[in-house]
Amino acid sequence: MVQIPKVPSESALPSPLQRSVPTSADVARLAGVSRATVSYVLNNTSAVRISEPTRRRVHEAAKELGYVPHAAARSLRAGHSRMVLMPTPHVAVGGLYSQFFNELQWALSRLDYTVVQYGGVGLRGDEAARAWAELRPVAVIVPSGGLGPEGVAVLKRSGARAVVMLSPEAVDGAHVLILDHGGVGYSAGRHLIERGRRRIGVVVPQEPGLGIYSRPRLEGIRRAVNGTEATVTELPLAYDEQAAGRLAANWRSLDLDAVFAYNDEYAMLVMRALQDEGIGIPDEAAVIGADDLMLGRLLRPRLSTVHLDLPAGRDLAELVDRAVREPGLAPTTHDVLGATVMHRESS
Amino acid sequence: MVQIPKVPSESALPSPLQRSVPTSADVARLAGVSRATVSYVLNNTSAVRISEPTRRRVHEAAKELGYVPHAAARSLRAGHSRMVLMPTPHVAVGGLYSQFFNELQWALSRLDYTVVQYGGVGLRGDEAARAWAELRPVAVIVPSGGLGPEGVAVLKRSGARAVVMLSPEAVDGAHVLILDHGGVGYSAGRHLIERGRRRIGVVVPQEPGLGIYSRPRLEGIRRAVNGTEATVTELPLAYDEQAAGRLAANWRSLDLDAVFAYNDEYAMLVMRALQDEGIGIPDEAAVIGADDLMLGRLLRPRLSTVHLDLPAGRDLAELVDRAVREPGLAPTTHDVLGATVMHRESS
Known part of the structure; x- marks a missing residue:
């Protein structure tokens, strides 16, 4: 392993003009509109009609100030996030899994979810669930087994509307795609x-x-x-x-x-x-x-x-979205792993 | 691809006893302490001395209620999170990268950071930076190039104290580990x-x-x-x-x-x-x-x-931690990729 040279303390310059983080109030002030209007425009709310010039003014003010909406604040207001959490697999994954994951992520982002992968190194099972719950995801997709009914309950009590597992076996409270x-x-x-x-x-x-x-x-x-x-x-x-x-x-x-x-x-x-x-x-x-x-x-x-x-990423994304929109949906299990022998020369 | 069977609408049962998400106020009430005490205990604040029995009572109440602290709320209070965001690489990664990443993640979690990988499928460069900024990470590690000075500025304006890139070339505003x-x-x-x-x-x-x-x-x-x-x-x-x-x-x-x-x-x-x-x-x-x-x-x-x-994950984690604690630290560049020929039979 190559050592990263220690940064000498002398290079700690005085903080260069610490600008404070711009807020939606700053944007509202610059655009001459209310904070609610800023929120409607930047969150693309379709329920409220806002004129095109106002919309443009808000976007320009946001751009000028370098304002980016705060996902956590938005989720606190909304009572839930659009975050779908997936733990990073514990084992090195091959190209097959990468392709499946990219497709799933793409499909979820088209449904307006933000997918984050959470590194659970050293955490297993229900202990991991507690760490994930701190991020208050609206849904959790567990790509391998290892989470028990208690972990599922922790996540649901913390506001996750759906827990979807790809697992060799069914788990109470979770939608499970049985990988046979x-x-x-x-x-x-x-x-x-x-x-x-x-x-x-x-x-x-x-x-x-x-x-x-x-x-x-x-x-x-x-x-x-x-x-x-x-x-x-x-x-x-x-x-x-x-x-x-x-x-x-x-x-x-x-x-x-x-x-x-x-x-x-x-x-x-x-x-x-x-x-x-x-x-x-x-x-x-x-x-x-x-x-x-x-x-x-x-x-x-x-x-x-x-x-x-493997199951199609798009179908899995739709199951997640359905489960989020209908939290009362009874947990379901589906057998989804097909297996076909490719006979070549070694057998 | 195997199709996931559509879930029939009939299986949408009435929501089973929707328990509301327990809050720290519920824990405080059950434990008979203030909300501040709950927060001190569960966040392991060392600045405040709290007796062992009180500590135990809070933990037991939290466990009984299934309470999990809310990372986003905590970060809003604190003004910053402990979240280190790493975009998921665009290309399928080999075992070499997986090992490096696991080591880095392990080292950061020991420094009390939460590492999340953010899937940036379809987003490139500064557009990706805007999406990352919404999560208000305290630091961002970009494991490959592609982020320009504007993207770095967006992240910093949104509260990221450190942007660390592993990149073939230097980028204004970021600490860069030059992978040669x-x-x-x-x-x-x-x-x-x-x-x-x-x-x-x-x-x-x-x-x-x-x-x-x-x-x-x-x-x-x-x-x-x-x-x-x-x-x-x-x-x-x-x-x-x-x-x-x-x-x-x-x-x-x-x-x-x-x-x-x-x-x-x-x-x-x-x-x-x-x-x-x-x-x-x-x-x-x-x-x-x-x-x-x-x-x-x-x-x-x-x-x-x-x-x-590759650089040792622990050294990189220390650089991130240093940059977070000293946001005024002038961006640094380090050459970190060693290359050694392993001569075998094919050459």
Whole structure:
């Protein structure tokens, strides 16, 4: 890490002409209108008719003074904000999530919501909910599980009209989009069995925070082998070359003929280690990942994978907006994760 | 995309016992203390001595009522917030940035700041600054360039005490950590020349938003070849297999002997396309990436890369805190990006 040089105290110059923050009263004075008129114009209130010249005068005065409305003051007056809070995911997110998030954010901003992501490093579950509640968001979208019914209640008591979770399971009081990661594992398992594999290893990543995805994926594979002669073997694995090298060195004694590698990045790691050990893919070991990342197509043999269909950001934004406008709406659950096997060369 | 089923209107039940949001006055009444005492206790004010039993009573009352302090109200009273705002990057971020960001966030939360990431989809430059200003952050950290002196002024007039940018260039009014991406290109160029290469192709990614990184990297390579007999050829490239395939098919007519591929992900794409075309790496084409991602070590031949040393999150957090406490501090610039070539097998 590069050190940022300490700023020497000598460079602390006397504050240069500290201008005070302009207020809507300053704007009203300069434009020669009431504060209420300033508020109507700058908040684009359609309920009140204001002439075009007045509107222009207010905008020009605001611009001249550099006035920006104060979201917190506005939300205190209105009794609620237009802020939709999303905690930052705990784990590094891939391109798939980034794309989904950008689409969601775009759709919410078109519905006049302000999306903020709140960094919850070190906070988990209901403790995190308390920190989020301090910002008084009108809605909270939790993109992964981990929030319980108590956390949901804290948020609602603090004025959140909607709590929407993307979660592997239902949670009391929240609208939940069930991401059926079991289906991802199930699809991978069915595929391997159909390709004639019978002794399936399943990578269980050891990074903290991934259990909520990896457990249902593992259970999905177990469901797929149920009633067949195929077996499932758990393969705990850290995301590093040494751990993968040990797995590959043990491969032949494990007596497996296939591996579901949790996702494409783990699959790349495992495939490389197996190839370095001289194990033929797919002959000696069929490999399948999940997420359908570009890198899987760049591997040789090309990586088979499970493609995930995340919910459309626009549909999720509409659910949030509906729930905000109708706080009495009974919490709903929807199954929203589609899973499709992309068969390539590695399986 | 999976469609979220529309919620039928029938499920809009009458609002279940709408409890009103508890206030600090409710907590004061239940605990039998003044509102000021509630505020002192819950905000951990050390200036006022309050007995342990009173403290406990306030905490218990707050817990019973489910009261959470209101950050916006507190910041209106205090005249400023403890909110540090960071815009969400426009481009998908890799693991390197995630790690830096987590460390920064952790360090700021230990200094009692609340970090929120603001989604600025569709907003650029000074227009974005206006949207950020509405949240009245006490400090703004801009992790990439794109904000001009006017945007900085808008933020400062709205009460931001510090604007800190990680940027390729200095900006009036802001503390700027200069990320010298030119040094990344320069290091890669020097390395290739030392390895005997003379006709260097430089990948220029066509994804929008990457120009602020790719332009200085290209200039850095030009600096490295300056005064040598080596030449630089720009290779515009989209991040897809077809574009890489066309580049590889043309490779021999381009008459190049090396390529700096912008980063490791582009390097993986280019290397695959060249290998599929039967072009030997590094003999016919030396390849070097940047970022030092795990995937480069998993390629064969192993990918040479430029390792970036980002500033330590803790040092950056301290700079922010210092600037908040001393708003008169003259804006400073620091060069903070270190670049080290990791020579492996591809060059």
